[in-house]
Amino acid sequence: MRKHIVLILICLVTAGWLPAQNRYELNSGWKCHPLSQTKDRGENISNPSYSISKWKNAVVPGTVLTSLLANKEIPDPFYGMNNEKIPDIYDTGRDYYTYWFVKDFQENTPVNGEQIWLTFRGINYSCEIYLNGQKVNKEKYEGMFLRKTFNITGLLSKNGKNRLAVIVYPPDPVGKPNGGQGGDGRIAKNVSHQYVAGWDWIQPIRDRNTGIWDKVYIEKTGLVNLKNPHVITLVPGKRIPGDKQDEAVLKVSAELQNAGNAKISGTLKYEINGDIVTQKVSVDANSEIEVSMPDYTIKNPKLWWPSGYGNQDLYKIKIEFVDESNQKTQDFEIVQFGVREIQTEWNSHTRSKEIYVNGQRIFIKGGNWIISDAMLRFSNERYDAEIRYHRDMNLNLIRIWGGALTERPEFYEACNKYGMLVIQDFWFSGDCNGRWLDPLKAEDQWTRRKYPDNHGLVLESAIDMIKMIRNHASLAMWCGGNEIKPPVDILLPLRDTILPKLDGTRWFIDYSNSDEWSYNFLGGNGDGPYTIQPIESFWEKQTWPFNSEVGSVGVGDYESLLRFIPKENLIAPRYNPDAKFKEDVDPVWTYHTYSGVGYENHILPYGEPTDIKDFAMKAQLVNYNQYRALIEGFSSHMWEWYTGTIIWKTQNPWTSMRGQMYDYYLDPNACLFGLRKGSEMIHIMCNPVTKQTMVVNNSFEPLNDMMLVAKHYDYAGNETLLTQEVLYMEASHSKKIIPLQKQLEEKLKEDGGFLYLQLLDRNQKLVSDNFYWYPNAKGEYTGLNKMNKTEIKVTSRIAASGKMEISITNAEKGPVAFFNRIAIVDSKTGERILPAFYSDNYISVVPGETKNITVEYTPQPDVTPKVVVLGWNTEK
Incomplete structure (x- = not known):
């Protein structure tokens, strides 16, 4: 047996x-x-x-x-x-x-x-x-x-x-890949994805x-085929995560298709919490009907919450049709769903949408997603790893960009698991579909505005895709297109008829930078910028109140570059003010869309790179600072200027160098960890302009009896306590605490230095910490280049299968151990074990301190993991 x-x-x-x-x-x-x-x-x-x-x-x-x-x-x-x-x-x-x-x-x-x-x-x-x-x-x-x-x-x-x-x-036509966004644009005449003719972050897919x-x-079914089950959950009122909840309502329907030549009567039913919900129904011969079942009241439901706010509890029901003539099940479907309700409101102060889940306002920290793999090589494992990285970045939303596709159910299952809300675009883009004049496009704006050629096929496909993914708790919003509305004879039935009938529970926005989403009172297109910014601008320069696209950088470290650039082309870009993008760049780098990402003036303050490894290390310093500052700047004006932001973009479906928190091979770079740090649910931070310390509380609970500690370290490792103060703070709020500008200006003037912030609870347990490095008065990091080496002690142990615990201790006396990149590698080959999920990385350890890191990975036969640590002023 x-x-x-x-x-x-x-x-x-x-x-x-x-x-x-x-x-x-x-x-x-x-x-x-x-x-x-x-x-x-x-x-x-x-x-x-x-x-x-x-x-x-x-x-x-x-x-x-x-x-x-x-x-x-x-x-x-x-x-x-x-x-x-x-x-x-x-x-x-x-x-x-x-x-x-x-x-x-x-x-x-x-x-x-x-x-x-x-x-x-x-x-x-x-x-x-x-x-x-x-x-x-x-x-x-x-x-x-x-x-x-x-x-x-x-x-x-x-x-x-x-x-x-x-x-x-x-597809027909296939479009000419002439270097434009979507090539000559004609790929959009099909109801298909557009990036395959090339974009500024990818070369054409041949x-x-x-x-x-x-x-x-x-x-295999009986004579009756059960199709497209639909589950809706209603969660009235304002909820708090926890064990005891008021009632919620479950609404279930399904389509029944009778393939036989005679009418069939029976019962549509499902079981939940020990209760059986039924609906008697008859289906005529060779016909199809939709059946709505009686509403079911869920007592004390387990709710689904976005990441960081509560659990991602899921229910599973088996919906079946039982033939009354023989009491046999003709067909069944198993549906997994989360009990939650999505709402939106207009914030008249910021002039943008706010998103609510289960009655609670959520400040959106999101990432734009293209596609998992540009050649459509999808897998459950890759989806799980990529969505987990987004969760680990402390994000709570992913937007599916309209030039790609309707994401697969397996993608949504991973988002359900990790608590990612999702905005799903339909298949239009401003570039191909005629928003702007474009000499690279084959046809004029008016013609492109009518793309695709077959509008009936668009609507048929939309109906089918809505049915495919609508049961997922993570799906929160629909968007008509990327930077452009669909043609009116698509938009109106989609908005006014199809979505209300087939879903009706989610926000629909006509296009991604619409005034209905985020009022564009600053002019322009309503999104961006897309290049590296002075970090001060994220804090002090107001942008669109719910920015659908902002960001750009993401070059990986040396090990990442080795995976797709031949060794003879591993030449560091050089600053050249007379060049197009102010850099001389190897053509292979240009082919992989490096040009225009804008590292030139942001790396030079650390000193001109000596070689490719030095360039890659300094690029990570820029990456970390950029994304920490970006999300901190938006969070500092939570509900004052902004209701959310969505980074362009968080991942790449091929080996591009534009906008990625991890590379195509699932190796994270410093962007991920800077963003992770800045996006903490409860976060301590410092305004780079005013040197005002701030605390952000994204949670639903107030903070009481918290202690803020601020210390300065010079490049020799000498510590100065700047302030220590008790604070109280309301829920879902950002608060200015203590100005440190006068104290820091004198200490940073000559060589710069470090600021170490800690937020402790009443038991002196660390809630949040943050480590900043500052240039001197001229904006140069001269002190970093003068730092002495320091010895760190690294210990590791296998805590469980696929889980390693690592401790890094800096010596009592001496400088800070600055910007240490931890990696687990195969002890035989030296290659990194990927994907791997680090509780923190690119860490700095002050004198006498120990930092503990947890790494999770999938164990492989005959692979013994080894820890490698490489820092700014530590030996490998």
């Missing part, structure tokens, strides 16, 4: 079962072949007797390029200049990347009314589907954002051996991501 159980579990894993009903994924064993090398028709190719022995292995889900890469027919397009070695579809023509995909699978002819369904969760861009010599899709199937399900019961082979053949055609890019699965 034990052997049989193990065998069953192995079969379930290898077949790719999904967490719903009798369903399995077709995710291996595919073959592919270019259209240009065969003239055979789909009826022939899909016949199991047709020979595909000379066809190549295919990656599904995947694209043509991912299959070519897996077969080593192209080089890695993310490394060096390799992308230039791959033919672009604009030059080759669409047939070059038009491919057949074939999958043989075992499925016996069903009995007793069982129905077999074939579902595609995403193809790009259009396709013809054949099964066992017969065409499956009688009507045209096109559009990147459209699921399609086909009843294949009558098409299955009697001997159980079946062949599925799919020919996938690229096949425009043609392929069966999302999951394909087989599903």
Whole structure:
């Protein structure tokens, strides 16, 4: 019996079962072949007797390029200049990347009314589907954002051996990658993503991501197929996280499709908290209906909260349809959801939206998200790691940018888990869709304003995508497009009919920098800036009250650069005031979109870089300061100037150098840890202009009997206590505490120095600390370059599988151990173990102090982790 159980579990894993009903994924064993090398028709190719022995292995889900890469027919397009070695579809023509995909699978002819369904969760861009010599899709199937399900019961082979053949055609037109945002813009004539023709943070994807890019699965049901269940939760009043809660309301509905030739009556039901909720229903032959079930009152519900504010509790229910004639379950779906309610209000003081969750106002600290992988190589593990990094940055929202796609359910599952609210854009951008004059675009503004060509397909796709993701607690808002509204005949039905009917619980904003979101009283486009700023500007220069895009930098450290830049091109940029972007930059760096990120004047105060390693280290100093100052500046004016901000951007789907907190390989840089520090729920900080100390309390509870301690350290390590004061503070508030300008000016004048802030509770437990480094009166960090070396003691232990605890202790006498980068590496290869999640990094340790760091990672067989610490004035 034990052997049989193990065998069953192995079969379930290898077949790719999904967490719903009798369903399995077709995710291996595919073959592919270019259209240009065969003239055979789909009826022939899909016949199991047709020979595909000379066809190549295919990656599904995947694209043509991912299959070519897996077969080593192209080089890695993310490394060096390799992308230039791959033919672009604009030059080759669409047939070059038009491919057949074939999958043989075992499925016996069903009995007793069982129905077999074939579902595609995403193809790009259009396709013809054949099964066992017969065409499956009688009507045209096109559009990147459209699921399609086909009843294949009558098409299955009697001997159980079946062949599925799919020919996938690229978008049309493919667009010319001429260096513009979205190339010449014509890629937007399709209902698909736009970045594939190139953007200022990515080079063109040569096949425009043609392929069966999302999951394909087989599903077995009875005569009634239960589809698109919908769960709504209503949480009235203003709630506080905790064990005892007032009641909440659960509203559940589902679609029922009768594939039989006779009416079927039965009961739609689910169970929750030991109660069974039912609704009797009849479904006519060959028809489909939507059924709403009685509202259910959840007593003392466990609520879902954004990260930092409370738990991310989730419920799971099994919704099933039971045939009254035989009491058998015809079909069921398992739905996971969180009990929470999203609301918005207009703040008339800031002139921007405020977001509420369960009645509580949330100050938004968000990041703009493009896509997990530019070649659509998605995985649950990568989604989990990326969203966890966002949680670890103390962010509470992610915005899905409109030039990419509707994110996958697995993305939303990770956001549910880690407490990330999500704004989901629809598929428009100001660049391609005609907001501005642009000489690089092939067609004029008025023409581009009508993109895509097929408005009906846009609405059909929107309806389907809304149904796909609407049950997720993390989904908080819908946005019509990036920096532009959809055309009016798309916008109005989407806003006034489709969303109210299919959802009706979330805020819809017409476009990302709309005055309805954040009133643009300063002029301009309503977002940015996108370059490195003097850190003072984040505190003292007012920008849009809910800025949808602000930020830019993110060059990784030396180890990160090594992964995608050939050694001969690892040449540090050099300051040149006469150059276009005031820097001389290696062309490989330029290809990976370094140019224009603006490090030039911000690294020089630390001293001109001596080599690439020195440049990368000093870039991390700039990165840390930029993002700590950015989020601190916005937080310092919480509810006064701002109701939130969303950083452009927090991640890259390829090896770009623009705007990232971690690189494509999931290695975090100093941006992540500067942002993490500045975004703490309870945070102590100092205004770089006025040297006024401040405390930010993002929590729902006031702070009582807190102690603020401020110390100055010179570059020799000498300590001066500047102030120590008790403070009280209300909830969800920022407060100015003590000015330190006069005390610091004299101490920083010659060589600069350090400011160490601590916030302690009544038990003298550390609640927040912050470590600033300051230049001298001329704005130069001369003191840093004069610092003596100091010896640190590093200890580590494995606390649990995949968890390491590290302590770094600085000597009692001597200078600060400044800006230490901790990494865990494979002791054999020396390469970093990725992803790894650090409780803190790029840390400074004052004399006589110990800092404790926790690192979590996925253990690998035969890999022994080793700790490496590299600092400004410490030996490796």
